[in-house]
Amino acid sequence: MMQNKVLIANRGEIAVRIIRACKEMGIATVAVYSQADKDSLHVKLADEAVCIGPTSSKDSYLNIKSILSAAISTGSTLIHPGYGFLSENSKFSQMVKECKIKFIGPNHKVIDMMGNKTRARDIAKQADIPVVPGSEGVIETPEEGLKVASKIGYPVLIKASSGGGGRGMRVVNEEKEFKKAFETASLEAENCFGDKTVYVEKLIENPRHIEIQIIADQHGNVVHLGERDCSIQRRKQKVIEEAPSPFIDEELRKKIGDAAVKISKHVKYENAGTVEFITDKEGNFYFIEMNTRLQVEHPVTELVTGVDLVKEQIRVANGKKLSFKQKDIKIEGHAIECRINAEDPEQNFMPSPGKINGLLLPGGLGVRIDTFIYNDYSVVPYYDSMIGKLIVHAKTRKEAIRRMRRSLEEFIIDGIKTNIEFQYVIMHDPEYVRGNYDTGFVENFLKKANG
Known part of the structure; x- marks a missing residue:
């Protein structure tokens, strides 16, 4: 396979996800970690691991010089930024290029254009795409x-x-x-x-949050892989995502997909990206932003399309053409993702770090878990509280909901508080089951639950 070495400039489940894709492609991997993450799973799975600083993000995962030093010293040929941290930092992208290393993502000029929401709005207007x-x-x-x-x-x-x-x-x-x-x-x-x-x-009140996954190569080809409905949010943070959206019909799906491709081509986008829209109850849609990176919720798209986005990202970064065309993308079945957080819903979702004393992961047909935790692992309090993602796939949305319920029942984490039970209750909510929800769903759900 490709004679490459990928440094993953991230931590947690996304670092593990990238390492797994690289292993299947025969590509060597380098993990970077803060002192607090020395026992994290990505450190154990990578071929090499380099400590890049103390606990604080600014001294480690946001420390560009330390990350580039690790890449150079290990002979890494590519850097995958994952999501969060430096993934949408144009300066980082530019410095990676100046170090003669390939950045698995768009170039710094495009990140500047689309990673900055105000500029992205202006570009959307230029491309004749509706904005709020x-x-x-x-x-x-x-x-x-x-x-x-x-x-x-x-x-x-x-x-x-x-x-x-x-x-x-x-x-x-x-x-x-x-x-x-x-x-x-x-x-x-x-x-x-x-x-x-x-x-x-x-503020468009109680809209649907719909996003389109795109991927583009260095040869001008752009393909979208359908939509994800990310409307189940708490304090603007996504909680549950699914694909396809129960709200979108074929006509609206084509309009939004075409708009995402249009704006991506307009800026000569390369690699994976997500174009985000909101839709009102009448089906009008508005561009809100573009995330110039891989998304947390990318697995639901992978499960309904069969496309491994991380592998495709690496191929594109190496100058390869996309391995598929738009006509090849078929949405099959339904996928749902629940974000599993170390937090206590009964204490206003307060973070709940600590040692995991017992762990049982669900399994079976159509069940995927992306996580970095293991038995006896201690969840540290210094970073995002998400410790994993539970994703299911089935032929229909109804079957996917039932599969998610069963999987959440099997998912046991002892020693810390999690939102597993909270997710389980949502999976039984009549409005969610009917697909009648918007970005105000969780707020209303909590009001009902609290009487």
């Missing part, structure tokens, strides 16, 4: 933002220009809330992404 009404570019001051909010009408959403995952985002329902929300969003954006700029857009 909002500010023209970034908002420098609360006073400037107030003028925009007054013009488009409340409620509005203040959003970080860089990054994602619900961070640097605040809902403002009335004028008196704006200044504090602006300052909080800016501070959070700077702390999370190193970029404090924000913009303002109209």
